[in-house]
Amino acid sequence: MNGDAFDVLRAEFVAATTEKAEALPAPALSEIAFGGRSNVGKSSMMNSLVQRRGLVRTSSTPGCTRGVNVFLAETRGGLSVHLVDLPGYGFAKRSKAEKLRWGPLLEGYILTRATLRAVVVLCDVRRGLEDDDLQLLEFASAERPGQARLETLVVATKVDLLPKSKRKPALAAVAAAAGRRVVGFSAVEDFGRDEVWQFIDRRVRGDAAP
Numbered sequence: 611m612n613g614d615a616f617d618v619l620r621a622e623f624v625a626a627t628t629e630k631a632e633a634l635p636a637p638a639l640s641e642i643a644f645g646g647r648s649n650v651g652k653s654s655m656m657n658s659l660v661q662r663r664g665l666v667r668t669s670s671t672p673g674c675t676r677g678v679n680v681f682l683a684e685t686r687g688g689l690s691v692h693l694v695d696l697p698g699y700g701f702a703k704r705s706k707a708e709k710l711r712w713g714p715l716l717e718g719y720i721l722t723r724a725t726l727r728a729v730v731v732l733c734d735v736r737r738g739l740e741d742d743d744l745q746l747l748e749f750a751s752a753e754r755p756g757q758a759r760l761e762t763l764v765v766a767t768k769v770d771l772l773p774k775s776k777r778k779p780a781l782a783a784v785a786a787a788a789g790r791r792v793v794g795f796s797a798v799e800d801f802g803r804d805e806v807w808q809f810i811d812r813r814v815r816g817d818a819a820p
Contacts, residue, residue: 615687616807621660624692628677631718637725640814641680641692645716645746646732648698651767654797655732656681656693659806666695678719685807691814692725699742721754727813728761730806735766735780735794739787747788763809764788770796 627633646652656666660683679695696716720729729750733739739747750762766784769777777794785792793809795802 615685615689616804616811617686618660618662618683619686620682620684621662621665622682623665624680624682626677626679628715630715631678631722634678634680634719634723637723639682639690639692639725641694641723641726642728642730642810642813643694643696643720643726644730644732645696645750646698646767647734647740647742650698650732650734651797652695652698652732655765655767655795655806656695658795658797658800658803659683659693678715687811689811689814691810694719694726699746717749720750720760722757724757726757726760728763728809730763730765730809732765732767732795733784735769735772735777735784738766738780738784739764744787761813763806764790764792765795765802765806766792767795767797769794769801770798 625635644652644656653666657663660666660681665681666679677697681693681695682690683693684690696719699716720726729746731743731747731750733743747762747764750760753759764784766781769781772780781792781794793802793805795806
């Protein structure tokens with residue numbers, strides 16, 4: 611599909627919850643969720659995808675996302691989808707009580723959300739996949755009671771922080787650890803944006819196809 615088809619004509623905040631997945635509005639559009647460790651660049655990546663600077667909140671303080679946040683994106687190619695920002699994890703300074711809440715919230719959303727089509731797991735290309743990332747991949751790939759199995763995509767962010775000569779080997783190392791293809795991404799260079807949108811498009815339109 612032509613890259614222009616992924617130009618985002620409309621992007622807006624829809625809903626959020628810090629308590630339980632059931633507090634979100636009833637499932638409507640297909641949803642693609644984004645998860646990753648705190649300070650991995652998730653908000654910057656999502657803003658790059660929707661071509662808006664400040665729609666998804668970014669912060670220099672790790673762990674800014676404390677709940678499940680839902681955003682609408684409508685593309686020039688006619689795709690309407692909800693992009694879901696999941697709570698960041700792995701930030702030591704977050705209180706134990708908050709961490710305990712995040713577990714049930716994340717698990718409840720991934721296990722029960724009927725319109726969830728895929729989970730995109732982000733990692734910093736310089737650090738690779740860590741234990742938390744692998745656990746999320748395993749959890750999101752498992753069977754869901756009464757729901758279709760989810761597809762997962764691994765995205766290695768902050769590629770622009772590596773010299774160009776080191777990018778391919780670093781991505782290959784992440785792919786080897788993941789046991790699957792990995793998409794490199796840079797919100798600064800707009801690198802990898804079309805590949806992520808192609809994945810989203812396949813998940814949304816593929817499920818909608820007769």
